[in-house]
Amino acid sequence: GQQLNQSPQSMFIQEGEDVSMNCTSSSIFNTWLWYKQDPGEGPVLLIALYKAGELTSNGRLTAQFGITRKDSFLNISASIPSDVGIYFCAGRQAGTALIFGKGTTLSVSS
Amino acid sequence: DGGITQSPKYLFRKEGQNVTLSCEQNLNHDAMYWYRQDPGQGLRLIYYSQIVNDFQKGDIAEGYSVSREKKESFPLTVTSAQKNPTAFYLCASSIEGSSPLHFGNGTRLTVT
Numbered sequence: 736g737q738q739l740n741q742s743p744q745s746m747f748i749q750e751g752e753d754v755s756m757n758c759t760s761s762s763i764f765n766t767w768l769w770y771k772q773d774p775g776e777g778p779v780l781l782i783a784l785y786k787a788g789e790l791t792s793n794g795r796l797t798a799q800f801g802i803t804r805k806d807s808f809l810n811i812s813a814s815i816p817s818d819v820g821i822y823f824c825a826g827r828q829a830g831t832a833l834i835f836g837k838g839t840t841l842s843v844s845s
Numbered sequence: 846d847g848g849i850t851q852s853p854k855y856l857f858r859k860e861g862q863n864v865t866l867s868c869e870q871n872l873n874h875d876a877m878y879w880y881r882q883d884p885g886q887g888l889r890l891i892y893y894s895q896i897v898n899d900f901q902k903g904d905i906a907e908g909y910s911v912s913r914e915k916k917e918s919f920p921l922t923v924t925s926a927q928k929n930p931t932a933f934y935l936c937a938s939s940i941e942g943s944s945p946l947h948f949g950n951g952t953r954l955t956v957t
Binding site: 777 | 953
C-alpha cells in the first residue's frame with residue numbers, strides 16, 4: 736500500500752533545543768496530521784493541516800503542509816522533558832483511509 | 846466526558862485461542878478504526894467502518910474480524926489464523942471519514 740517516509744527515526748536532544756522532523760511521499764495528499772504518543776497510551780492529535788502551504792502553530796509546535804502536497808514538517812521550539820514521545824505524521828488522499836508514518840522517537844535530556 | 850474506551854488494557858491468551866478486544870465510543874462519531882502497532886512499524890490499519898453495519902478491510906486484515914452492530918461499538922476479534930497476534934492494538938473514531946482520528950489508550954495483547 737501507500738507509504739509515508741518519516742524522518743528522522745529517532746532524535747536525542749538537550750532541553751531547550753529546537754527539533755525538526757518531516758514526512759514525505761511520492762503521492763499527493765489533501766490532509767496532513769501530526770500526532771504524539773506517550774508510552775503505553777494512544778496517539779493524541781497535535782496539528783491538522785488541510786491546505787497546501789498552510790502553516791499552523793499549537794504552542795511551541797509548528798507544522799506546515801508542503802507546497803507540493805507531498806510533504807509536511809513539524810517543528811518543536813525550546814524542547815522540554817515532557818516533549819519526549821513518539822511523533823507520527825499521517826496523510827490522507829481523497830476518499831481513502833489515513834496512512835501513518837513509522838514515527839520519530841524523541842528523547843530530551845535535561 | 847466523551848471519549849474512546851478500550852478494554853482491557855492488557856490481555857494474555859494462549860496460542861490457538863480467539864480473543865475479542867473491546868472498543869466503545871460516546872463521541873457520536875460515525876467512523877471507527879482498528880490499528881495495530883509494532884515497535885518501529887508505525888500504525889497499520891486492520892479494519893475500518895464508516896457507518897453501522899458496514900466495514901472495510903485495511904492493509905493487514907488477515908486473521909482478524911470485526912462487527913459494527915451499534916454506532917458506539919466496534920469490537921475486534923483476533924483469530925487463531927493471525928500468525929503474529931502479539932501487539933499493541935489501537936481503536937480510533939472520527940466524526941466522519943475525512944475528519945481527524947481520536948484514539949483510545951490501546952490494548953496490549955500477548956499470545957504465548
